[in-house]
Amino acid sequence: MTITDWTQRFHGTSHLPDAVRARLRAAARIVKFRNGAQVFGPDNVPDSLMFLYEGRIRVSQSSDTGREIVLYRVEAGESCVLTTACMLAEEAYNAEGIAETDVTAIVLPKLAFDRLAAEEDAFRDFVFQAYSRRLIDLLRVVDDVAFGRIDVRLAERLLALADAANEVQATHQQLASELGTAREVVSRVLHDFQKRELVSQSRGKITLTDTTALQALAHST
Amino acid sequence: MTITDWTQRFHGTSHLPDAVRARLRAAARIVKFRNGAQVFGPDNVPDSLMFLYEGRIRVSQSSDTGREIVLYRVEAGESCVLTTACMLAEEAYNAEGIAETDVTAIVLPKLAFDRLAAEEDAFRDFVFQAYSRRLIDLLRVVDDVAFGRIDVRLAERLLALADAANEVQATHQQLASELGTAREVVSRVLHDFQKRELVSQSRGKITLTDTTALQALAHST
DNA sequence: GTCTCTTCAGTGACAATGTCACGAAAGCCG
DNA sequence: CGGCTTTCGTGACATTGTCACTGAAGAGAC
Numbered sequence: 001m002t003i004t005d006w007t008q009r010f011h012g013t014s015h016l017p018d019a020v021r022a023r024l025r026a027a028a029r030i031v032k033f034r035n036g037a038q039v040f041g042p043d044n045v046p047d048s049l050m051f052l053y054e055g056r057i058r059v060s061q062s063s064d065t066g067r068e069i070v071l072y073r074v075e076a077g078e079s080c081v082l083t084t085a086c087m088l089a090e091e092a093y094n095a096e097g098i099a100e101t102d103v104t105a106i107v108l109p110k111l112a113f114d115r116l117a118a119e120e121d122a123f124r125d126f127v128f129q130a131y132s133r134r135l136i137d138l139l140r141v142v143d144d145v146a147f148g149r150i151d152v153r154l155a156e157r158l159l160a161l162a163d164a165a166n167e168v169q170a171t172h173q174q175l176a177s178e179l180g181t182a183r184e185v186v187s188r189v190l191h192d193f194q195k196r197e198l199v200s201q202s203r204g205k206i207t208l209t210d211t212t213a214l215q216a217l218a219h220s221t
Numbered sequence: 222m223t224i225t226d227w228t229q230r231f232h233g234t235s236h237l238p239d240a241v242r243a244r245l246r247a248a249a250r251i252v253k254f255r256n257g258a259q260v261f262g263p264d265n266v267p268d269s270l271m272f273l274y275e276g277r278i279r280v281s282q283s284s285d286t287g288r289e290i291v292l293y294r295v296e297a298g299e300s301c302v303l304t305t306a307c308m309l310a311e312e313a314y315n316a317e318g319i320a321e322t323d324v325t326a327i328v329l330p331k332l333a334f335d336r337l338a339a340e341e342d343a344f345r346d347f348v349f350q351a352y353s354r355r356l357i358d359l360l361r362v363v364d365d366v367a368f369g370r371i372d373v374r375l376a377e378r379l380l381a382l383a384d385a386a387n388e389v390q391a392t393h394q395q396l397a398s399e400l401g402t403a404r405e406v407v408s409r410v411l412h413d414f415q416k417r418e419l420v421s422q423s424r425g426k427i428t429l430t431d432t433t434a435l436q437a438l439a440h441s442t
Numbered sequence: 443g444t445c446t447c448t449t450c451a452g453t454g455a456c457a458a459t460g461t462c463a464c465g466a467a468a469g470c471c472g
Numbered sequence: 473c474g475g476c477t478t479t480c481g482t483g484a485c486a487t488t489g490t491c492a493c494t495g496a497a498g499a500g501a502c
Contacts, residue, residue, distance in 0.1 A: 061360060063368035064442065067489095071363065082356065093360050117338075117345060124338060124345075131352040135303065138359040139282060139314050142292065146366045146401040147284035150488065171450060180367040182489055187451060203450065203497055221285060288460095371459065392479065403460055408480060424468055424479060 020120045027112035033103040040083050041096030048107045050080045055103035060177065061095045069145070069180025071095065072137040079130040080105075145180055151189050153179050155218040158199070158208060166208040175206075241341045248333035254324040261304050262317030269328045271301045276324030281398065282316045290366070290401025292316065293358040300351040301326075366401055372410050374400050376439040379420070379429060387429040396427075 016024070030053070033039050039057050040046050057074040059082060074080050074097070082095055108116070116123045144153055157178050161168045170178075172186040179186070190206065193199045198210045198217075208214060237245070251274070254260050260278050261267050278295040280303060295301050295318070303316055329337070337344045365374055378399050382389045391399075393407045400407070411427065414420045419431045419438075429435060 061364060061367075063364065065368060067368055069363065069367050071360075081352075093357055094364075095360055114342065114345075118340070118342065121335065121339065124335075128352075131302075131349075131356070134356060135352070135359065136314055138356065138363065139292075139316055142290065142359065142362055142366060142401075143282060143284065143315075145363060146282075146290050147286060147288055173450080180363075183451085184453085184490080185488060187453090188488095191452075201451090394479080404480085405461080405482085406459060408482090409459095412481075422480090 016120075016122045016126060020116070020123050023116060023120065024106075024108070024123070027116070028106040028108055031105045031107050033099040033105070035099055035102050037099045037103075039097040039099055039103065039105070040080070042094055044096075046083045046107075048083075048109050049113045050083050051106040051108065052076050052078055052080060053104040053106050055099060055101040057097045057103060058100045059095060059097045061093075064094075067180060067182065068177040069141070070178045071141055072134065073100070078133075079127065081127075081131050081134050150179065150181060150185060151192070152218060152220060154186065154189050155193075155198075155214045158206060159211065159214055159218055162208050162211075166211060168206040168208070169204065170206065171204050237341075237343045237347060241337070241344050244337060244341065245327075245329070245344070248337070249327040249329055252326045252328050254320040254326070256320055256323050258320045258324075260318040260320055260324065260326070261301070263315055265317075267304045267328075269304075269330050270334045271304050272327040272329065273297050273299055273301060274325040274327050276320060276322040276326075278318045278324060279321045280316060280318045282314075285315075288401060288403065289398040290362070291399045292362055293355065294321070299354075300348060302348075302352050302355050370442075371400065371402060371406060372413070373439060373441060375407065375410050376414075376419075376435045379427060380432065380435055380439060383429050383432075387432060389427040389429070390425065391427065392425050 028051075031050075033055075038044055039050075052074050054076050056076070057080065058070055059072055059074060059080075060068050060070045062068040080097065082097070117127060118124075154175065157175065158168055161170065161178075163169070168175075172190065173183045175190075176183045176186045190199065190201060193214075194201060196213075198208070198213050200207045200209050249272075252271075254276075259265055260271075273295050275297050277297070278301065279291055280293055280295060280301075281289050281291045283289040301318065303318070338348060339345075375396065378396065379389055382391065382399075384390075389396075393411065394404045396411075397404045397407045411420065411422060414435075415422060417434075419429070419434050421428045421430055
């Protein structure tokens with residue numbers, strides 16, 4: 001994938017014009033992370049703005065009691081606004097970004113970012129839109145956690161994480177961290193799903209055997 | 222309060238310079254809301270950007286089962302970024318802003334906003350910072366809801382809502398809506414607080430009788 | 443192979459929180 | 473005073489979270 005591809009890939013209706021892409025390419029610096037590496041976190045505050053070129057980043061927040069919840073995922077073509085937020089806000093917070101695949105990111109020094117934001121409407125819109133999308137994502141997380149049933153949320157997440165063969169490669173602990181709950185809870189719900197023949201399990205893997213029923217469950221209030 | 226005062230009031234380290242203030246004043250339009258009025262919501266999507274000039278707005282999200290949770294409050298001098306997010310994102314979401322006092326807001330038409338964002342670094346920084354702060358606010362909400370104990374959260378909120386006389390004018394239902402829980406839960410916890418002589422109650426009013434102990438509880442884990 | 447070691451999953455008991463169905467008490471107003 | 477609405481209290485139960493422990497599955501050593 002070229003940078004040109006990337007700049008065309010960002011989510012939204014508008015596309016960055018050639019001139020902006022060229023300027024972005026000129027100012028950008030490429031950084032790579034291995035699968036599993038921490039891209040940013042409380043002890044690793046980047047001083048520049050990051051755009052994801054290739055791969056996927058999982059952004060999660062952890063409690064001081066060891067529990068964890070996934071906030072959202074950054075896909076190729078999206079920007080990682082939390083790094084910006086992190087930069088601007090002095091307050092500490094305990095969110096971190098973990099590379100879920102090998103990751104290539106574009107780092108834009110703050111100065112170059114400012115210039116682009118000032119001079120290119122399309123770029124500025126892109127960044128504002130990125131912020132907006134993350135806000136909406138977080139609203140959804142709040143809604144789920146505050147008001148959602150755990151079985152519904154697990155069904156949703158299983159469907160979202162399943163591969164083409166309807167299999168989810170994840171331990172119960174990892175699924176618990178997706179939802180911000182405890183492993184035992186996931187085990188119990190999955191056991192129930194199994195009895196209802198919605199899924200079958202083996203160590204570290206869930207097979208969705210009745211996606212229709214799971215979808216019905218996921219979409220029930 | 223003048224607009225000049227307002228532009229100096231926004232949270233952060235930098236201040237908007239005179240030139241920016243003048244331009245803002247020139248482009249702005251004033252809108253007023255009564256205490257209790259809905260400033261924005263699912264059925265009331267503004268087409269412009271809003272900055273709060275005077276008063277306070279409570280932004281909350283409600284579930285389809287009737288429960289509700291307060292996300293944050295917008296104070297005078299801050300911008301209401303959810304309206305922006307709302308504009309940019311097509312997706313529906315169920316957050317709404319309610320005026321907690323009589324409110325005076327500054328509405329900046331999108332075109333004027335774009336020009337200012339393009340031409341004034343300080344203004345752009347202000348807006349980015351506003352977004353960042355809201356993101357951080359929401360991270361805190363997620364953390365509280367997903368991992369926090371209800372008694373600790375209630376103690377925190379009581380302290381935050383108390384007036385100079387250490388009194389909180391709120392029904393149990395309203396406090397439940399602050400925290401995204403059920404009235405009965407608030408009733409039970411307050412009853413417990415009362416037995417421990419941390420608060421005393423009368424209809425629609427809580428008096429904090431031992432703020433020290435409440436603070437200790439609020440700051441525990 | 444089988445032994446050990448680590449990671450992962452299952453389970454029962456209990457605590458914390460949410461839901462439901464009531465009824466009692468406090469204030470308002472005729 | 474006597475209705476009326478809103479607010480609060482409460483018990484029973486469902487769901488979810490915590491703790492302590494057990495057993496099962498796989499990886500590697502031998």
